[in-house]
Structures are given as structure tokens and as C-alpha cells.
Amino acid sequence: MKRRFLSFFSVFxxxxxxxxxxxxxAQDFGFGFDDEDAEVEASSGGGGxxxxxxxxxxxxxxxxxxLLGYGKDFSDGLNKTRLGDVFSGTLKxxxxxxxxxxxxxxxxxxTSLPVAFDEAYLRAYFGxxxxxxxxxxxxxxxxDSLGPLDVINPLDYTEITDVSDAMNMKIARPLIHAxxxxxxxxxxxxxxxxxxxxxxxxxxxxxxxxxxAQLQAINPSVxxxxxxxxxxxxxxxxxxxxxxxxxxxxxxxxxxxxLPKPAVKMTFTQTPTPAISGIEFLYNxxxxxxxxxxxxxxGFNVRAEFAANITNDLAGDDGAVxxxxxxxxxxxxxxxxxxxxxxxxxxxxxxxxxDKIDPVINPMDIEAESDSTSTRLTALFSKKFLRDExxxxxxxxxxxxxxDFLIVPAIVxxxxxxxxxxxxxIFGGDExxxxxxxxxxxxxxxxxxxxx
Numbered sequence: 001m002k003r004r005f006l007s008f009f010s011v012f013x014x015x016x017x018x019x020x021x022x023x024x025x026a027q028d029f030g031f032g033f034d035d036e037d038a039e040v041e042a043s044s045g046g047g048g049x050x051x052x053x054x055x056x057x058x059x060x061x062x063x064x065x066x067l068l069g070y071g072k073d074f075s076d077g078l079n080k081t082r083l084g085d086v087f088s089g090t091l092k093x094x095x096x097x098x099x100x101x102x103x104x105x106x107x108x109x110x111t112s113l114p115v116a117f118d119e120a121y122l123r124a125y126f127g128x129x130x131x132x133x134x135x136x137x138x139x140x141x142x143x144d145s146l147g148p149l150d151v152i153n154p155l156d157y158t159e160i161t162d163v164s165d166a167m168n169m170k171i172a173r174p175l176i177h178a179x180x181x182x183x184x185x186x187x188x189x190x191x192x193x194x195x196x197x198x199x200x201x202x203x204x205x206x207x208x209x210x211x212x213a214q215l216q217a218i219n220p221s222v223x224x225x226x227x228x229x230x231x232x233x234x235x236x237x238x239x240x241x242x243x244x245x246x247x248x249x250x251x252x253x254x255x256x257x258x259l260p261k262p263a264v265k266m267t268f269t270q271t272p273t274p275a276i277s278g279i280e281f282l283y284n285x286x287x288x289x290x291x292x293x294x295x296x297x298x299g300f301n302v303r304a305e306f307a308a309n310i311t312n313d314l315a316g317d318d319g320a321v322x323x324x325x326x327x328x329x330x331x332x333x334x335x336x337x338x339x340x341x342x343x344x345x346x347x348x349x350x351x352x353x354x355d356k357i358d359p360v361i362n363p364m365d366i367e368a369e370s371d372s373t374s375t376r377l378t379a380l381f382s383k384k385f386l387r388d389e390x391x392x393x394x395x396x397x398x399x400x401x402x403x404d405f406l407i408v409p410a411i412v413x414x415x416x417x418x419x420x421x422x423x424x425x426i427f428g429g430d431e432x433x434x435x436x437x438x439x440x441x442x443x444x445x446x447x448x449x450x451x452x
Contacts, residue, residue, distance in 0.1 A: 059452075061091040066447040068161060070206070072440045085110050090118065100124040119172045130179045135172040138191065140240055140253060142292040142303040145345060145378060148327035149253060149290040149305045152191060152238070154260045156200045159207055161425065161443055171197060185244035196234035198283055199260045206441050224264075224279040234258060234283070248295045255288040259311070263366045265320040284321050286311045300332045316353025319365035323357065326350040340383045348375040375400040389415055397435065404429025404436030421447045 068084040089108035094101060102122040106115050121134025141149030146166055153170040162168060173193050181187045202208040227234075238255030260283070267278035290307035306328045313321035331345030351357075351372050359368035377400065382393035394409040410423035425443045429436040 057093055057095045059091070059093055061089060062449055062451040063087075063089040064447055064449040066445065068443060068445050070440075071442040071444070096123075098125070117172065128181045131176070132178075133176045134174065136175050136177060137167060137170045137172050138175075138177060140251075141290070141305050142249065142251065142294040143305055143329050143345065144303065144331060144333070144343060147292075147305045147329040147347065148307040148349075149251075149292055151255050151257065151288055151290075152193065152236075154197050154199050157207070158200050158202045160438070160441075161445060171200065173197065187242055189240045191238055193236040193257070194232060196229040196236065196258050196283065197260075198229070198258075198262055207438075210437055222276060222279050224281050226281045227283070229258075229283065238288070248293060250294075251290075251292045253288075253290045255290075257286065257288065258283040259286055259309075259322060261322070263320050263322060264364075266364050282320055284311050284313075286322075286324075300334050302330075302332045304328070304330045313353075316356030317358070317362070319362045319368075321366075323354065323367060324352045326352065338383070340381060343380040343382075345378045346375065347378075348373055371401045373401060389413060399429070399433050399435050402430055402433030402436065404431075404433030406435050417451045419447075419449045419451075421445075421449070 065086055066084060066088065067086065069081060073081040087108075087110050090105065091108060092103065092105040094103045096102065100123055104120045105118040107118045108115060117135055119135050119137055121132050121136045123130055123132035138152045139150055140152060141147045143150070146155070146169070152175070153173055155169045156171055157169075174195060175191055175193045177189065177191045179187055179189050201212075203212060236255070236257035238253060238257070240251060240253035242249070242251040244250075262281040263284055265280045265282055266276050267280075269275055269277040287310045288307060289310075290305065292303070292305040294301075294303040296302070306326070308324070308326055310324045311322050312318070313323050316323050327347070327349045329345060329347045331343070333341060333343040335341050351367065351370065354367075354372040357365055357367050357370070359365060362368065377396075377398045379396045379398075380393060382391060384391045391412045391414070392410075393412070394407065396408075397406040399405065405428055407426045407428075408423055410421060412419060412421045423445050425441075425445075427435055427438040427441055429439075431437060431439055
């Protein structure tokens with residue numbers, strides 16, 4: 001790639017919107033402060049068809065059969081074509097009473113690990129205070145899709161095909177989370193995460209970022225090293241306050257953690273000729289300060305977020321540390337005409353001290369040749385027919401600076417607990433862009449799901 005040679009995994013800085021494109025439905029948008037309850041329901045990894053109680057334990061989940069094919073594989077012949085695992089599922093067990101509850105949510109797969117924890121946590125109630133601990137997915141911020149304030153859980157980018165649920169991207173983390181409620185509309189939260197995990201990415205194959213191949217080409221004999229991220233040196237913590245003022249819902253938060261996108265530090269030897277002798281992945285510490293706002297204005301469900309992320313590179317010239325940066329999102333949803341709903345969101349990251357990044361003086365700077373801004377526009381058009389059993393929708397993600405895009409049209413039929421969804425994904429635009437790089441990864445997907 002001729003652009004962003006060492007903007008390591010910058011391809012993933014916009015992919016949160018990519019995978020979250022489909023959940024942006026108007027009926028899912030809300031301004032209440034029952035966020036905790038919404039998170040518990042969303043974190044089940046499925047459900048929606050009801051729960052079955054067995055001996056005081058509620059059981060819910062879903063079972064899916066899917067076929068996934070890539071256009072390039074079909075063009076290369078049947079001997080190059082695979083259709084995926086076919087089966088996948090989730091299973092959630094929950095039990096509780098007036099003093100607390102516990103949840104275990106499992107992911108089922110015939111490959112990788114047959115059973116993996118999606119979440120597993122317990123929660124205790126002490127009047128207006130709730131304390132929970134375990135493997136947990138939390139959502140901070142007001143954005144419909146993943147916004148700049150949703151900083152607690154890292155994301156899984158090892159495959160960019162399942163655009164059905166943004167929560168599926170999140171990686172549950174071991175944490176302690178406390179919530180205190182004041183009155184009817186206000187609450188304060190605190191979270192402590194004792195270990196760190198970065199974003200997950202494919203190291204090889206069709207979804208591996210181009211930067212990985214470039215690093216391997218520099219010196220194939222050098223294996224990148226990573227620090228021990230399971231120690232308290234990588235612990236993270238933060239707090240959040242939300243309330244309602246008039247007709248507006250607002251929130252403010254602070255978080256100290258590590259950037260989940262790796263930075264790269266290289267070492268050189270001079271004999272017999274200059275060569276790279278070591279590559280180290282670094283995870284920069286940073287201070288995060290964020291505010292958000294949501295309100296209904298003139299029939300538009302509006303939400304906005306703004307964040308300042310302050311790293312240690314306050315001079316802007318440390319090639320192994322990302323510069324401080326600002327991030328914001330603005331979105332709305334509204335019914336337009338003929339029953340068509342539009343959900344629109346724009347996200348932008350602004351690199352501070354960008355003029356201090358000199359690719360001539362320091363070509364190994366992690367942000368060498370990067371743009372000062374990264375702006376993405378996400379739109380979802382949807383319309384329902386036949387008493388809402390049939391839905392046609394189209395998600396579009398456009399990278400403005402990169403001049404590339406992803407389009408995912410889909411059709412979904414739902415009756416009671418059964419749904420059938422067919423979708424295709426089309427990557428295009430500049431092949432050196434964050435999305436255009438995957439121009440050969442166009443896919444078609446058919447999924448049959450039963451929820452219980």
C-alpha cells in the first residue's frame with residue numbers, strides 16, 4: 001500500500017461502524033436511563049423468543065444455520081470455495097432474586113472452541129447501589145452504533161461479515177462495575193478492569209490487514225513481540241454520570257486505559273548493513289474525557305458524542321506513540337416517506353499536532369503519511385412490508401478521505417421466533433483505502449435463525 005505505510009491497523013479505526021451498520025433501526029433508539037437493563041438483554045448474545053425456566057434458572061438463546069460465500073472464491077472454482085461452519089448458536093442461563101442475579105452466556109461453534117464464554121457475571125443489589133463482577137460487555141455513550149465514548153470493551157475484527165449485531169463485535173472483559181442511582185433519571189457508574197486486551201485481528205488470510213503483510217515483508221525472520229498485558233500495569237478504570245435536563249439526556253465520563261490499536265516500535269542494527277532487528281507492539285496509555293447528548297427535535301431522534309483522548313505524545317513527534325486526538329459523532333433517525341426509515345451517523349477522528357508528524361525525518365512514525373482527519377458516514381435505509389414480517393434494508397458506509405465504501409443490501413423475513421436473512425456485501429472505491437482494500441472480499445450470506 002502506498003498510503004499509511006505504518007498507520008498500523010488504521011483500517012480498523014472505522015470498522016466499528018461497518019459491523020454496527022445493520023442494528024441502526026429507529027425502533028431500537030431510546031433516551032431512557034434503563035441502559036443497564038438494555039445492556040443485560042443485549043449481552044445475552046441472542047434471545048428475543050422468550051425464556052424457559054428450569055428449576056429457577058431461565059434459559060434463552062438462538063440457533064442459526066448459515067451459508068457464507070465469497071465472490072472471488074466462486075470465480076476461482078469450486079475447489080477454492082467454502083461455505084463456512086453452517087451452524088452457530090448462543091445459550092444464556094440466568095437466575096436471580098430481589099438481592100442479586102447471575103448470568104452465563106455461551107457462544108456455540110463447531111470449529112474453534114466448541115463452547116466459549118460470551119459473558120459470565122453476577123450482580124448484587126444494595127438499595128440504590130448495584131455491584132457486578134465477571135466477564136462483561138458494557139456500553140457507554142448515546143450513539144446507536146459504536147461511538148467514540150464506547151471505550152471499555154475491545155473489538156473483534158477477525159472477520160467482517162456478520163453485520164447483524166454490534167454487541168457481537170465486543171470482547172467481554174473481566175471487570176468490577178458499580179452503579180448508584182439518584183432519583184428517577186440520574187446515575188453514576190464506576191468500572192475497574194484489571195487486565196488489558198487489544199482489538200483482535202486476523203494475522204493471515206483474506207481479513208488480515210495489509211500493514212501486517214508489510215511488516216512481515218520488512219524482515220520475515222523478525223517476529224513482533226508483545227508486552228505482558230495481564231499485569232496491573234495495564235489496569236484500566238473510569239467513571240460516568242448520566243442525567244436528564246429538561247428534554248435532553250446528557251452524560252459525562254472519564255476513563256484511563258490503553259489504546260486498543262497497537263503502535264509499532266522498531267529497532268535497527270547497523271552491521272553489516274542497516275536492518276530492522278526487532279519489532280515491538282505497544283499499547284499507549286491515554287486519558288479519555290467524553291460528553292454525550294440525546295434529544296428528540298422536530299421529529300428527529302438526535303444524539304451526539306464528543307471525546308478528547310490525551311496520550312503521552314504531547315509534542316506530537318514520538319513515532320511509537322499515537323498523537324492526542326479528538327473524536328466526535330452525530331446521528332439521527334427519522335421516518336421519511338412511504339414508510340422508509342433513515343438512520344444516519346457521521347463519525348470523525350481529528351489528530352492533534354499533525355504538523356509535527358514528519359515522515360521524512362521519521363518514516364517509522366506510526367502515523368506517517370496519515371491524514372489529519374478520518375471521517376466516515378454510515379446510513380441505513382429500511383422499509384417493512386406485510387405487517388412488518390418482511391423488511392428490506394440497505395446499509396452504506398462511506399470513507400470520505402479514503403474515497404471508498406461498503407454497501408450491504410439485505411432482505412429479512414421474520415415470523416414469531418423464526419427469521420431468514422439474505423444479504424450481500426460489496427466493497428469498493430480506492431483500493432488503498434480502509435474499506436477499498438477489501439475489494440476482493442465481496443460476500444453473500446444466507447442465515448436461518450430460531451430464537452427461544
